Amino acid sequence: MRIAGRQRLAPAFAAVLFAALLLPPARAWLEGRMSLQMLVQIPLLIGVGWLLSAALPPRLGEGIARWNQHGISSVVLASLAGMFWMLPRSLDAAIGEPWMAVAKFASVPLLIGLPLGLGWPRMGFVVRGVFLLELIATFFRLGWLYLVSPVRLCNSYLLDDQQRSGEAMLVIGSLILAGVMIKLLWGRFDST
Amino acid sequence: MPILRTLLASTLLLALGGAVLTVATDGFQAFTSETARRLAVRRDPPPVPAVLLETQSGARLDLAELRGRWVLVDFIYTRCLTWCLALGGEFAQLQDQLAAPLADGRLVLLSISFDPAHDTPAELAAYRQRFRGRDGGWIVARPTSEDGLRQLLRTFGVTVVPDRMGGYVHNAAIQVVDPQGRLVLILDAGNPQAVAQTMRGKLP
Structure with a gap:
């Protein structure tokens, strides 16, 4: 019952x-800072795609x-699409070029969120572990780069904004790492 | 055989995604829009639009009139306390280092203001004065229309961002326009010797 209810509500x-993310004031606010x-x-757009996965017809x-055994194809697709949207020039272009804005609003939910939503329940311990560790490493690598880079990586954003983003990425990476550690130390695992 | 199908699907996705990322980064050369704009003008120099400017003396100048000469262009606003100060000082130094081609008209230095509402001809003249810039071949000008300014920023790939302190931040550089009126090269600001040397190599 609970799963059926969730499936009904998820697409709505x-x-x-x-729709809220597409509203011009929301876009102006969220795109005003790196x-x-x-x-x-972008994480909320990923969430949109993830929710959609619950609404897919079962067949x-x-x-x-x-x-998509063990969700491996999901991880590959989401990682590649994620890499594209991590490029500083993609972030710049998503603001300056209307067609890149369309590409962002379409591809982030459909090529990152949806595959992750479909694949996550199929991923075993190993695949999830690899995915999460790579995610943590990416947050640390990019966070460090954004924090120490003396030049602006995005022409549309200020240097101090870039440094704040770097700090935030280090914090997020640490939180995911802490979550993984807690799960490893005290969590329960399925056999795969 | 779901595992083989998964392997096939992942390999295809990897190949496709790799191709997209290769194109999106110009063959893993340009990860930022600044590098991308520099690569793009070298590969395919865009023609500079014939935008009407007003100079520090109040005279009208159509950018198309500068065809036939090399032009070094920078973008500034006169209230600026950071990058444009460096750019202004740099143009003043280039006036000395490239005095001969500037004197005989083979080369022009052109500073374009992206804050035309504030930068009247008097402000533009005062800006040049501040760096002891002379009349010899250094024009400081503002676009006469919003549309002209937009066209210029777009062609030159300059992004201007308000800095939340009443000023602006922009990707400052020295843009080189050839005698055919094409933007052919974008050079780093902050190294007038290198700019002078590059231009000596290009000038007839």
Whole structure:
């Protein structure tokens, strides 16, 4: 019952969240700072796609699952799309070029959120571990780069904004790491 | 065989994604828009639009009139306390180092203000004065229309961001326009010797 209810509500919630993110004042606010675009807007768009995965017709979901054992295809697709949206020039272009803005609002939910939502329940301990550790490492690497770089990486954002983003990424990386440690020390695992 | 299908799907995604990332970074050369704009003008120099400017003396100048000469362009605003100060000092130094081509008209230095509402001809003249810039081949000007300013910023790839202290931050550089009126090269600001040397190599 609970799962069925969630499946019913998820697409509606995803639609509301997506519409809210598209509102011009929300866009202006979230895209006005690098930290907000990178660490709030894009993660929320990923959330939209994740919610959509619950609304996929079961037959389609099963069809995809046959090409997605242990969620490995999901991890590959989401990582590649994630790399693209981590490029400083992509963040710049998403503000300056209308067609890149469209690409962002379409591809972040569909190529990062949706595959992760579909793949996560299929990922075993190892795949999740690899994915999370790579995610943590990425946050630390990029956070450090943004914090120490003396030049602006995005022409659309100020240097102090870039440094705040770097600090925030180090904090987020640390929080995910802490979460993984807690799970490792006190959590319970399924056999795979 | 779900594992083989998954392997196939992942390999295809990897190849496709790798191709997209290669294109998106110009073959892993340009990760920032600043590097990308410099690569792009070298590969395919864009023509500079014929925008009407007003100079520090109040005279009108169509950018198209500068064809036939090399032009070094920088973007400034006169209230600036950071980068444009460095750029102004640099143009003053270039006036000395490139005195001969500036005197015979083979080369022009052009500072364009992106704050035309504030930067009247008097402000523009005072800006040049502040660096002891002379009349010899250094024009300081503002676009006469918002549309002209937009066209210039777009062609030159200059992004201006308010700095939350009443001023602006922008990707400061020295842009080189050739006698055919094409933006051919973008050089780092802060090294007038290197700019002078590059230009001596290009000037006839």
